[in-house]
Amino acid sequence: MKTAEKSGTVSRRPPVRLLSSLASLARFRRTAPSPVVLVPTMGALHRGHAALIADARKRAGRNGTVVVSIFVNPTQFGPDEDFEAYPRPVAHDRKICADHGADAIFLPSVAEMYPVEASVFVEEGSLSRFLCGSARPGHFRGVCTVCTKLFHLVDPDVAIFGEKDFQQLAILRRMVRDLNFRVKIVEHPTVRESDGLALSSRNQYLTPEERAVAPRIQAALQDCGKRVETGERSAAKVVVALRRSIDRIPGARLDYAEVVDTETLAPVRRLDHPFTVAVSVFLGKARLIDHLSFKP
Amino acid sequence: MKTAEKSGTVSRRPPVRLLSSLASLARFRRTAPSPVVLVPTMGALHRGHAALIADARKRAGRNGTVVVSIFVNPTQFGPDEDFEAYPRPVAHDRKICADHGADAIFLPSVAEMYPVEASVFVEEGSLSRFLCGSARPGHFRGVCTVCTKLFHLVDPDVAIFGEKDFQQLAILRRMVRDLNFRVKIVEHPTVRESDGLALSSRNQYLTPEERAVAPRIQAALQDCGKRVETGERSAAKVVVALRRSIDRIPGARLDYAEVVDTETLAPVRRLDHPFTVAVSVFLGKARLIDHLSFKP
Numbered sequence: 001m002k003t004a005e006k007s008g009t010v011s012r013r014p015p016v017r018l019l020s021s022l023a024s025l026a027r028f029r030r031t032a033p034s035p036v037v038l039v040p041t042m043g044a045l046h047r048g049h050a051a052l053i054a055d056a057r058k059r060a061g062r063n064g065t066v067v068v069s070i071f072v073n074p075t076q077f078g079p080d081e082d083f084e085a086y087p088r089p090v091a092h093d094r095k096i097c098a099d100h101g102a103d104a105i106f107l108p109s110v111a112e113m114y115p116v117e118a119s120v121f122v123e124e125g126s127l128s129r130f131l132c133g134s135a136r137p138g139h140f141r142g143v144c145t146v147c148t149k150l151f152h153l154v155d156p157d158v159a160i161f162g163e164k165d166f167q168q169l170a171i172l173r174r175m176v177r178d179l180n181f182r183v184k185i186v187e188h189p190t191v192r193e194s195d196g197l198a199l200s201s202r203n204q205y206l207t208p209e210e211r212a213v214a215p216r217i218q219a220a221l222q223d224c225g226k227r228v229e230t231g232e233r234s235a236a237k238v239v240v241a242l243r244r245s246i247d248r249i250p251g252a253r254l255d256y257a258e259v260v261d262t263e264t265l266a267p268v269r270r271l272d273h274p275f276t277v278a279v280s281v282f283l284g285k286a287r288l289i290d291h292l293s294f295k296p
Numbered sequence: 297m298k299t300a301e302k303s304g305t306v307s308r309r310p311p312v313r314l315l316s317s318l319a320s321l322a323r324f325r326r327t328a329p330s331p332v333v334l335v336p337t338m339g340a341l342h343r344g345h346a347a348l349i350a351d352a353r354k355r356a357g358r359n360g361t362v363v364v365s366i367f368v369n370p371t372q373f374g375p376d377e378d379f380e381a382y383p384r385p386v387a388h389d390r391k392i393c394a395d396h397g398a399d400a401i402f403l404p405s406v407a408e409m410y411p412v413e414a415s416v417f418v419e420e421g422s423l424s425r426f427l428c429g430s431a432r433p434g435h436f437r438g439v440c441t442v443c444t445k446l447f448h449l450v451d452p453d454v455a456i457f458g459e460k461d462f463q464q465l466a467i468l469r470r471m472v473r474d475l476n477f478r479v480k481i482v483e484h485p486t487v488r489e490s491d492g493l494a495l496s497s498r499n500q501y502l503t504p505e506e507r508a509v510a511p512r513i514q515a516a517l518q519d520c521g522k523r524v525e526t527g528e529r530s531a532a533k534v535v536v537a538l539r540r541s542i543d544r545i546p547g548a549r550l551d552y553a554e555v556v557d558t559e560t561l562a563p564v565r566r567l568d569h570p571f572t573v574a575v576s577v578f579l580g581k582a583r584l585i586d587h588l589s590f591k592p
Binding site for chain 1: 476
């Protein structure tokens, strides 16, 4: 809403188009002015998504096209995960899209995206062995497959993803390179609450008590940063400190805490070239991820 | 050559362009008139490929664009297969392309197609469990991956494949459907020698003795056809007869002989809906495949 109030050009755009079938998207795409910028989301949009959409608007320019896709993609959820429970506040999402300058929302059905006997998948076999890829088997296969489909359907010049999901970003960049997609992948910095908690649609699963302690995940990462700044070069020692901080958060259960090479995502031992400290924590019903990257 | 002699329009086209880098293809593609028709090949072109190229020319019309890709794709060869030995007669291939109306040959290097740490692959998990997919593990993963790359690089409206590789065709159709590629897949009937042998680049591996008996593969399939026409409904009995015929070919070693559902490619027992009899035979250094489809 802020964006719309600030910028007269945005508020004068025609109303955002709701494209709920592949055919309506194809018709829309045929006459959509270039550049076409895609913001792929699972909906339940928050200020982080709003920032991506506003960035997309800027990159598309006044005459280009911004498409936000909203699709809770079943193939990236594990059998015990929150696919059914995942929030789907369509009217709210539509308003966020309109207020931040989207031209169209692509909102396909699961039935149209995955015909009954779908049997073709896109798989990344290196970067996805670690972190969330190891904790959520099949997750990145689902992500790569649905992004391939979205890239084919929307045919964007640019696609914008949040840096919060840094493993996803690394894998999608690899996918675009290895499969020669024409789309350019752009990352947008993580948006945080004032107390440091990274914005996530899953934050709404938190009780007030859980929400109150959730910023301690980011604080624990910042603490790792201080250790590195004061000369710590052992990944194992950083992980021990990180685990200890997470264990002290009431109600938190560690999923993983790792120090990985920022390029390959493989675990590292010595902190002597670019690395990332990454953590995944279950807090009540929510699984929250965060990370911090370093260039020593 | 015949086509060029027959058709004045073809022989008056500008010389065929040789595009040996991704950058030169991208430059060519930017101004290539639609429709763009792609004929993906591994080179060593024979009359079967020539027929695909001529068909592509017809479908592209006088003003459209025909691109023939020639790429011996390492990822679709097994470790004990003939990747190194596979024939690469570039000058000959170039002439076939020119004579049958191609506008450009895309001839990329392995190094440019597969950067060192390539880790993303496209996999079909249902149709590829059978026949060549079972006999050549990883083969169709390589085929799907390289076709994805070619489709992204060339961005064709239509891609033409020979019906001889019927499992490949079924898998690529499935891939296009499941991943929402915009390309239309077209099949072209198998071209045969006058004695019935299906044309294949691998036929050049045959000694004169092997070449003399090779047509008996197709004859064995025709014999299966006669059994079906005269009322045979047991797949097992057809397979027994087929194996027996292949075993009698001097120097032949059966790879597989199967009766499969033409749609799902899964083995069938009763011949009461569309099925395909498919066979793969090692003859000397060559692995030859052939099949026959039926609609009872």
